[in-house]
């Protein structure tokens with residue numbers, strides 16, 4: 563056990579995590595935390611170990627990595643203000659990644675009671691829910707899906723580092739494709755590509771279909787909850803031009819429905835051009851009825867449960883195993899709704 567050295571309230575108040583929180587509100591948490599110093603190269607958290615303590619980095623930087631068989635995946639660095647070990651604190655499950663000091667590091671350490679005190683601080687649950695969803699997406703395994711024809715494919719959640727690949731893929735599509743997808747002729751701005759790739763998995767979720775061999779992305783399907791009705795989400799798809807018509811749109815529709823079910827989304831909404839028969843046909847498989855909307859586009863709203871049935875049960879359950887934790891923020895979302 564680390565030697566108990568108290569953490570000063572002011573030290574926590576200056577962290578971005580507690581931006582806008584009065585120092586007095588941090589009192590109960592501060593009293594329960596202790597601090598500890600680590601030398602560069604020391605292990606703060608070890609993958610596979612059980613433990614419900616969490617840490618807040620007060621100074622220095624740490625490197626996070628995950629090992630699967632012989633493959634070590636670098637999950638980036640975290641610095642002052644970062645929370646570590648929160649997934650085990652939430653779920654009680656073994657650590658899913660290892661954290662090593664990349665420089666001399668000082669952290670605040672807490673256990674279950676401190677974690678409850680942390681969750682009670684205004685604004686923190688939202689940040690933790692988003693952090694848990696992002697970390698789970700980053701470590702998610704790819705799901706192989708056998709559509710019975712080439713190329714062999716896998717599905718995985720979209721990640722922020724897909725940005726450049728997505729921008730390049732859109733740029734290489736024909737004009738008609740870009741118009742069908744974005745209802746405008748020009749290449750979407752960098753800000754829009756950012757929006758499409760930096761998703762929070764709770765309000766906005768996206769699956770990437772990638773070739774199994776090269777892991778090159780070939781299609782994306784996403785849903786975005788409607789602000790005015792969070793149980794309804796708008797869906798959109800993009801399948802690389804040379805692979806259109808090979809069932810990927812249908813697969814993505816079913817895959818989105820699997821994720822949406824865990825996110826308590828009941829209905830999907832979609833809009834498309836009158837001439838986009840392929841899009842209309844894919845959604846008709848889920849019972850969608852299309853009609854002209856006020857915008858001049860074709861619109862439809864249909865049940866997520868019907869969309870779920872367009873893919874085989876075995877595929878749905880494999881996808882569900884990956885999606886469930888992510889779209890619920892490791893279970894924080896249902897306990898503390900958006």
Ligand SMILES: CC(C)(COP(=O)(O)OP(=O)(O)OC[C@H]1O[C@@H](n2cnc3c(N)ncnc32)[C@H](O)[C@@H]1OP(=O)(O)O)[C@@H](O)C(=O)NCCC(=O)NCCS
Nearest residue numbers: 742798799800801806807808809810811812839840841843
């Ligand atoms: C729309 C899109 C996502 C559909 O994905 P996809 O992988 O091609 O779809 P699928 O292969 O699963 O299914 C396509 C269905 O449309 C049918 N279809 C294709 N073109 C058609 C047409 N001109 N008329 C009628 N049906 C058509 C296919 O026969 C197939 O139906 P089936 O399975 O009953 O035979 C894809 O074509 C695409 O990315 N288009 C460009 C971007 C876009 O339009 N996005 C949608 C707006 S958000």
